[in-house]
Amino acid sequence: MKKILVNEKVSSDALNILKKAGEVVYMPSGDLEEFKKLVKDVTAVMLDTTIKFTPELMDMAPDLKVISRTGTGVDNVDVEAATQRGIMVLHTPDANTGTVAEHTVALIGAVSKHLLFLDKETRDGKFKTARRLYLPVDLDQKTLGIIGYGRIGKQVAKRCMAAFNMKVIIYDPFIDESVVAPGVVRYDSEEQVYKEADVLTVHVPMTPETKHHIGEKLLSLMKPSAYIINTARGNIVDEAYVIKMLEEDRLKGAAFDVLANEPPVDGEAFLQNDKTIVSPHSAALTSECTVRVACEAASGIVDFLEGRKPRSIFNRKGLNIQ
Numbered sequence: 001m002k003k004i005l006v007n008e009k010v011s012s013d014a015l016n017i018l019k020k021a022g023e024v025v026y027m028p029s030g031d032l033e034e035f036k037k038l039v040k041d042v043t044a045v046m047l048d049t050t051i052k053f054t055p056e057l058m059d060m061a062p063d064l065k066v067i068s069r070t071g072t073g074v075d076n077v078d079v080e081a082a083t084q085r086g087i088m089v090l091h092t093p094d095a096n097t098g099t100v101a102e103h104t105v106a107l108i109g110a111v112s113k114h115l116l117f118l119d120k121e122t123r124d125g126k127f128k129t130a131r132r133l134y135l136p137v138d139l140d141q142k143t144l145g146i147i148g149y150g151r152i153g154k155q156v157a158k159r160c161m162a163a164f165n166m167k168v169i170i171y172d173p174f175i176d177e178s179v180v181a182p183g184v185v186r187y188d189s190e191e192q193v194y195k196e197a198d199v200l201t202v203h204v205p206m207t208p209e210t211k212h213h214i215g216e217k218l219l220s221l222m223k224p225s226a227y228i229i230n231t232a233r234g235n236i237v238d239e240a241y242v243i244k245m246l247e248e249d250r251l252k253g254a255a256f257d258v259l260a261n262e263p264p265v266d267g268e269a270f271l272q273n274d275k276t277i278v279s280p281h282s283a284a285l286t287s288e289c290t291v292r293v294a295c296e297a298a299s300g301i302v303d304f305l306e307g308r309k310p311r312s313i314f315n316r317k318g319l320n321i322q
Contacts, residue, residue, distance in 0.1 A: 002305055005038055008048035008070065014294035018046070021305040036060060044301045046070065046294075047077070049262075049281070055081035066304045068297040071284060072096060073233060074314050075206040083318035090300040091314050093151060095293040096284035101155035103283035104231045105163065107255035108144075108199055111227050111277050112137050114253070137225075139164035145197025146170045147190070147214070148204035148232070149180070156201055157184055169193055194221040199229065206233040216241050220250075227253045231283045234260040239270050246275045257283040 002022035006015065009028035018024045025038050030050030039045065039061045046068050047053060055078055058064060067077055068090040082089050110116065114135040121130035144160050146153045149172040160166040161183060168183065171190040180186050187193050194200060200222065204210045215238040222228070228251065230237050239260055245251035255277040259270060262281055270276055284293065300310040313321055 002043040003041055004044045004046065004301060004305075005035075005042040006046045007035055007051055008046070010046070010070070010294040010298075011291045013291055014046075014298040017295060017298040017302055021302040039064070044068065044305065046297050046301060049073075049076050051076065053077040053082075055085075058082060058085055058087065066090065066301055066310075068300045068310075069314075070293045070297040073206060075233060079315050079318070083315045086319070088304060088310070088319060089314040090297065090304075090310050091312055092293050092296040092300075093312055095296045096289050097151040097155055099286050099289035100152050100231055100283045101159055103257060103279070104152070104156045104201055104203075104229060105159045107229050107231070107257070107277060107279075108139070108160065108164075108201070108227070111229070111253045111255040112139055112199065116277055117274060139166055139199075141165060141167065142198040143167045143169060143196050145193040145200040146172075147193065147200065147202050148172055149175055149184075149186075150203060152231075153201075153203035154179075154181065156203065157181065166199075169196060191218065191221055194218050195223075197222065197226055199227045201229040202232045202236060204232055204236060206236060210236050212236070212238060214238065219245060222251060224250050225252050227251075227255065229255050231257040234258040234262065243269050243273055243276075246273055251275075253277075257281055 003025055004018050004022045005025045007027055007030060015024055027034055027038055032051060035051055039057060041063060042061055043063050044066045048070050053067060053076060058081055064087055066088045067082060069077065070092060072091055072093045074089055074091050077089055079089050118130050144166045146157055146168065149170040157168045161168055169185045169187055171187050171193045202214065212235060214236055219241050228242060242254050246254065253275045257279045258281050261268065264271055271278055303310040
């Protein structure tokens with residue numbers, strides 16, 4: 001019977017799906033040393049972000065045929081190494097779309113209304129002074145700039161137009177014009193989006209091209225009254241330069257769900273600044289979405305083991321799968 005290693009805490013629904021196709025080895029601890037011991041004779045791995053799946057780990061598992069990521073991003077998997085070894089890499093790009101979009105919109109509301117700061121001031125007995133700081137801003141008719149108009153970017157645009165009556169401008173050189181929703185304005189110049197956005201939100205995958213892409217050159221174009229939101233990946237945005245801009249009053253605020261260091265290191269500058277809001281890479285971790293994502297990741301493994309083609313194969317081209 002084929003073994004399936006699950007290296008994260010998942011719902012019983014997902015585990016029951018997996019049990020249809022093999023013996024489930026369940027290790028919700030995320031401990032690397034335990035993972036090394038258990039991965040040796042498995043055929044499939046259901047993977048979260050706690051383990052970086054290196055070529056060395058793959059070589060410890062000669063029977064490994066499929067890795068299924070519970071999430072959209074696969075940046076903790078060496079996809080090239082997996083492809084060279086004939087290992088299929090699956091992900092779940094659709095399961096968390098609406099959930100991450102909701103979290104993004106919540107961060108936009110929280111940072112523009114200065115909710116965390118005002119909450120703290122009120123609890124610290126500064127009700128009267130905090131009330132008259134006039135920090136919150138209206139979102140109505142403000143310009144939302146979206147970098148990356150994929151699944152999540154589209155949903156963020158839709159929600160912000162409907163909820164806040166925001167104008168939406170986007171930059172994404174990889175999409176067809178036909179997918180741009182009515183009312184959304186597409187720019188050919190990425191720089192122009194940074195210049196015009198009152199709120200800028202990032203929705204691109206982590207790739208060699210996007211790593212450290214949003215740095216001084218682009219960030220310095222933003223308005224001093226603007227806010228930046230990142231629910232993509234931490235290393236896409238230069239956090240140190242964002243902090244520099246905040247400290248110099250060249251940017252109003254930043255709300256990130258992702259950081260370059262996860263978990264943060266001691267004294268992390270981004271966490272020390274009172275103009276930032278940070279959540280622990282939890283945009284997709286609602287009670288409903290975690291079940292949905294795990295079940296989809298499990299179903300992909302079962303499809304593979306039972307001879308069907310899984311729906312979302314990340315390295316489809318590399319494996320020459322039609």
